[in-house]
Amino acid sequence: xxxxxxxxxxxxxxxxxxxxxxxxxxxxxxxxxxxxxxxxxxxxxxxxxxxxxxxxxxxxxxxxxxxxxxxxxxxxxxxxxxxxxxxxxxxxxxxxxxxxxxxxxxxxxxxxxxxxxxxxxxxxxxxxxxxxxxxxxxxxxxxxxxxxxx
Amino acid sequence: xxxxxxxxxxxxxxxxxxxxxxxxxxxxxxxxxxxxxxxxxxxxxxxxxxxxxxxxxxxxxxxxxxxxxxxxxxxxxxxxxxxxxxxxxxxxxxxxxxxxxxxxxxxxxxxxxxxxxxxxxxxxxxxxxxxxxxxxxxxxxxxxxxxxxxxxxxxxxxxxxxxxxxxxxxxxxxxxxxxxxxxxxxxxxxxxxxxxxxxxxxxxxxxxxxxxxxxxxxxxxxxxxxxxxxxxxxxxxxxxxxxxxxxxxxxxxxxxxxxxxxxxxxxxxxxxxxxxxxxxxxxxxxxxxxxxxxxxxxxxxxxxxxxxxxxxxxxxxxxxxxxxxxxxxxxxxxxxxxxxxxxxxxxxxxxxxxxxxxxxxxxxxxxxxxxxxxxxxxxxxxxxxxxxxxxxxxxxxxxxxxxxxxxxxxxxxxxxxxxxxxxxxxxxxxxxxxxxxxxxxxxxxxxxxxxxxxxxxxxxxxxxxxxxxxxxxxxxxxxxxxxxxxxxxxxxxxxxxxxxxxxxxxxxxxxxxxxxxxxxxxxxxxxxxxxxxxxxxxxxxxxxxxxxxxxxxxxxxxxxxxxxxxxxxxxxxxxxxxxxxxxxxxxxxxxxxxxxxxxxxxxxxxxxxxxxxxxxxxxxxxxxxxxxxxxxxxxxxxxxxxxxxxxxxxxxxxxxxxxxxxxxxxxxxxxxxxxxxxxxxxxxxxxxxxxxxxxxxxxxxxxxxxxxxxxxxxxxxxxx
Ligand code: FES
Ligand code: FES
Numbered sequence: 001x002x003x004x005x006x007x008x009x010x011x012x013x014x015x016x017x018x019x020x021x022x023x024x025x026x027x028x029x030x031x032x033x034x035x036x037x038x039x040x041x042x043x044x045x046x047x048x049x050x051x052x053x054x055x056x057x058x059x060x061x062x063x064x065x066x067x068x069x070x071x072x073x074x075x076x077x078x079x080x081x082x083x084x085x086x087x088x089x090x091x092x093x094x095x096x097x098x099x100x101x102x103x104x105x106x107x108x109x110x111x112x113x114x115x116x117x118x119x120x121x122x123x124x125x126x127x128x129x130x131x132x133x134x135x136x137x138x139x140x141x142x143x144x145x146x147x148x149x150x
Numbered sequence: 151x152x153x154x155x156x157x158x159x160x161x162x163x164x165x166x167x168x169x170x171x172x173x174x175x176x177x178x179x180x181x182x183x184x185x186x187x188x189x190x191x192x193x194x195x196x197x198x199x200x201x202x203x204x205x206x207x208x209x210x211x212x213x214x215x216x217x218x219x220x221x222x223x224x225x226x227x228x229x230x231x232x233x234x235x236x237x238x239x240x241x242x243x244x245x246x247x248x249x250x251x252x253x254x255x256x257x258x259x260x261x262x263x264x265x266x267x268x269x270x271x272x273x274x275x276x277x278x279x280x281x282x283x284x285x286x287x288x289x290x291x292x293x294x295x296x297x298x299x300x301x302x303x304x305x306x307x308x309x310x311x312x313x314x315x316x317x318x319x320x321x322x323x324x325x326x327x328x329x330x331x332x333x334x335x336x337x338x339x340x341x342x343x344x345x346x347x348x349x350x351x352x353x354x355x356x357x358x359x360x361x362x363x364x365x366x367x368x369x370x371x372x373x374x375x376x377x378x379x380x381x382x383x384x385x386x387x388x389x390x391x392x393x394x395x396x397x398x399x400x401x402x403x404x405x406x407x408x409x410x411x412x413x414x415x416x417x418x419x420x421x422x423x424x425x426x427x428x429x430x431x432x433x434x435x436x437x438x439x440x441x442x443x444x445x446x447x448x449x450x451x452x453x454x455x456x457x458x459x460x461x462x463x464x465x466x467x468x469x470x471x472x473x474x475x476x477x478x479x480x481x482x483x484x485x486x487x488x489x490x491x492x493x494x495x496x497x498x499x500x501x502x503x504x505x506x507x508x509x510x511x512x513x514x515x516x517x518x519x520x521x522x523x524x525x526x527x528x529x530x531x532x533x534x535x536x537x538x539x540x541x542x543x544x545x546x547x548x549x550x551x552x553x554x555x556x557x558x559x560x561x562x563x564x565x566x567x568x569x570x571x572x573x574x575x576x577x578x579x580x581x582x583x584x585x586x587x588x589x590x591x592x593x594x595x596x597x598x599x600x601x602x603x604x605x606x607x608x609x610x611x612x613x614x615x616x617x618x619x620x621x622x623x624x625x626x627x628x629x630x631x632x633x634x635x636x637x638x639x640x641x642x643x644x645x646x647x648x649x650x651x652x653x654x655x656x657x658x659x660x661x662x663x664x665x666x667x668x669x670x671x672x673x674x675x676x677x678x679x680x681x682x683x684x685x686x687x688x689x690x691x692x693x694x695x696x697x698x699x700x701x702x703x704x705x706x707x708x709x710x711x712x713x714x715x716x717x718x719x720x721x722x723x724x725x726x727x728x729x730x731x732x733x734x735x736x737x738x739x740x741x742x743x744x745x746x747x748x749x750x751x752x753x754x755x756x757x758x759x760x761x762x763x764x765x766x767x768x769x770x771x772x773x774x775x776x777x778x779x780x781x782x783x784x785x786x787x788x789x790x791x792x793x794x795x796x797x798x799x800x801x802x803x804x805x806x807x808x809x810x811x812x813x814x815x816x817x818x819x820x821x822x823x824x825x826x827x828x829x830x831x832x833x834x835x836x837x838x839x840x841x842x843x844x845x846x847x848x849x850x851x852x853x854x855x856x857x858x859x860x861x862x863x864x865x866x867x868x869x870x
Contacts, residue, residue, distance in 0.1 A: 019427070019429055020429060023427060023428060023429040027383075027427055027428070027429075030377065031368075032368065032371075032374070032375040032377075033367075033368025033369075034368075035372070035374060035502075035503065035551065036374060036504070036580070037502055037503070037504075037583065038583045038806050038807055039432075039582055039583055039806075040583075040806055040808075042806060042807040042808055043502070043807055045502060072368070073366075073367065073368035074367070074368050074369075085363075085366045085367065088362070088366040089358070089362045089363055089366060092358065092359060092362060092773055092777060094359075094362050094365040094366060095226070095227075095777060095781055096224050096502065096503075096549070096550060096551050096552045096553075097361070097362075097364075097365030097366075097370050097372075097549065097551070098372060098502040098503045098551030098552060099502050100365050100366055100368075101366075101368040104366050122815070123815060123816035124816070126815045126816075127814060127815070127816075129502070129807060129812060129814065130502070130815070131500055131501060131502040131552045131554075131785070131812055132502070132552060132781045132784075132785075133780065133781035133782070133783070133784025133785050133788075133813065133818070134777065134780075134781055135784060135813070135814075135815040135818040136780050136818065136820060136821060137777065137780070138815060139815065
């Protein structure tokens with residue numbers, strides 16, 4: 001039986017090892033923050049952090065995450081995660097909200113590795129699609145979250 | 151005020167709460183168990199008693215004010231806008247305001263707030279319901295005042311309200327929470343007094359949306375997130391040829407014998423494969439080969455055949471939709487004439503959340519949970535297609551992961567009901583992205599022929615135009631021409647003495663539907679591209695030319711002057727870039743845009759910046775207006791640059807974001823929004839950023855290169 005850790009909780013898993021992580025999270029754990037948007041790794045709405053790195057959960061199987069640690073939007077509550085969420089709220093970066101869990105997780109990873117990202121670094125990292133076109137405010141929210149506390 | 155203000159009689163229930171839907175646990179939880187650190191999070195705090203004022207407003211004893219939202223929340227922030235208008239008249243403290251999305255029932259679905267459209271579309275939620283919403287807030291306030299007056303034994307006129315509190319000079323104050331129960335027992339005032347807008351405190355100020363916190367925590371419940379006890383999943387496969395039906399159902403049902411799938415259910419134009427997991431359902435569906443009754447006509451459909459049908463329609467006389475003066479005579483007498491033909495392709499919606507609907511059938515009762523822009527349409531269409539009474543259908547609205555006009559349709563609801571009825575289980579039917587792209591109700595392909603005549607002084611004296619394309623509303627309309635086909639075409643914003651404007655309805659054999667900005671999405675491109683051609687042909691500055699044509703209308707002129715100032719017209723912010731302008735109207739809102747574009751020696755074009763000046767009348771929430779215009783520009787720009795659905799052998803050729811791309815963050819230029827101060831009635835904003843951007847960019851490309859683009863997308867002509 002596979003053992004994996006999700007948002008700090010360890011699980012023993014009997015699920016089909018070939019099942020994509022996205023559907024495991026949604027169907028087996030009721031964690032609906034990761035969304036299905038394309039199913040083939042193009043849109044990023046299914047993004048979660050796997051050992052801290054953003055991955056597209058539609059492209060990773062349960063087998064592949066054995067022994068690893070997954071953070072979903074529901075579990076992103078460390079100091080940086082909270083700062084990113086607060087910046088999102090302050091800048092009103094969300095429209096329909098469907099892509100936003102993916103955006104927020106990607107931003108949290110970017111800011112962990114690059115605390116003061118340039119616009120070019122934001123362009124390169126923030127690749128989750130947003131059909132509502134909230135990009136300008138998403139960019140502003142990343143900059144706002146990067147601001148050192150006064 | 152009409153008696154429909156009292157809604158106690160016809161609303162039966164609401165389901166999807168503000169923070170979440172907690173109907174059941176995931177059904178596959180047997181396969182997984184926490185082995186450490188699993189905290190029990192089901193602590194249930196006491197909930198204060200809540201009282202209905204019969205006005206789509208509930209106030210609980212703690213003072214929490216919940217406005218019930220009958221409009222679809224799809225990212226436009228409508229719930230916040232509605233709550234702001236109600237709170238303004240109610241004199242409520244903004245921190246007390248909450249909302250709840252409610253489902254609609256057949257009896258009242260056509261009459262949210264007593265009137266208006268059964269759909270959330272055409273940017274009309276605020277513009278149509280503004281006064282009604284104010285009346286609702288004002289009536290609730292009067293009920294709370296009356297309750298306080300009775301409590302203190304004083305005249306209501308001696309009381310004032312502020313920040314969710316009723317005040318009296320000597321008795322002190324009572325909060326709305328303290329008065330809610332008494333107020334809920336009072337009659338609803340039928341003619342409440344509205345505030346003088348000069349005293350508005352909330353309307354016109356930037357307010358934070360009430361739902362952003364849930365969204366960034368992944369807690370908002372979208373259609374995709376609905377969970378029912380015992381729920382199974384349905385994967386949809388449509389016949390790849392548009393309009394065809396499945397003919398080998400029995401073989402498909404036999405083929406799933408040794409798979410995880412439980413059923414194959416026939417639906418119009420396809421099947422639903424039902425399984426305990428959507429992953430299993432999709433896998434089995436992928437393995438099935440659908441045989442169909444595709445006809446030679448259906449198979450012959452292609453983008454080329456669509457273009458030739460449109461071209462042929464354009465040669466027909468058409469119906470006249472507007473006349474002024476004598477356009478043929480003025481054209482014949484004109485010093486210079488210009489003629490052009492424009493064409494736009496089919497476009498997909500690609501809402502970030504693909505179609506999804508959960509259905510539960512219990513005897514003759516049907517319950518549906520889905521993201522929809524038209525709960526009433528769902529009730530009507532499901533009832534009609536399955537021949538069941540409308541009263542047996544209950545619709546629960548969820549958040550929408552994008553709507554853009556696609557979720558006005560009920561096709562996915564019908565599929566879910568069929569799957570639930572046949573399997574006897576609650577079924578969540580989910581579309582794969584490929585189904586979404588290939589079985590959309592597309593923005594129709596359209597064409598237009600435009601002719602303009604200028605006199606020796608460069609005045610536009612004659613305007614003869616004709617557009618041709620399919621009707622979205624379809625046959626059997628009570629008027630000769632589908633108004634959506636000619637929106638933004640039959641009434642040009644410019645003063646032109648002689649006009650003849652015609653329309654030819656043209657069937658294409660492709661399912662078409664509402665697409666953010668509807669008819670304006672093509673007609674603004676036709677009209678504003680062509681106006682630019684006339685300016686250029688007569689050697690006039692395109693913005694000065696437009697200003698001259700609206701000089702008698704101060705409102706129009708102000709919008710053009712605003713964009714002129716914002717964009718520093720004539721001096722692009724990026725060296726080497728060129729500017730293009732456009733001007734449109736829709737849903738009572740005027741928008742002028744300037745795009746800055748450059749084209750490199752390798753013919754690759756870049757949009758550097760877009761300026762948008764907006765007059766949407768009285769602004770409710772300027773922050774939401776800015777967000778909607780920015781998002782609209784991105785949506786319109788995706789379409790202008792690369793948007794195109796093509797068809798070959800009756801099948802849509804695109805399938806996902808790789809061949810039907812949308813703009814990325816890196817590609818998105820900054821969009822600067824300028825809001826013109828206005829006390830005119832509020833106009834719509836959800837669609838108003840969309841249609842002006844294509845002509846602004848195309849006009850800028852002409853200014854940069856001398857190349858005139860009359861056929862979208864731009865990627866047909868330049869690298870993007
Ligand atoms: S759903 Fe996984 S990348 Fe789109
Ligand atoms: S906010 Fe709607 S898709 Fe990004």
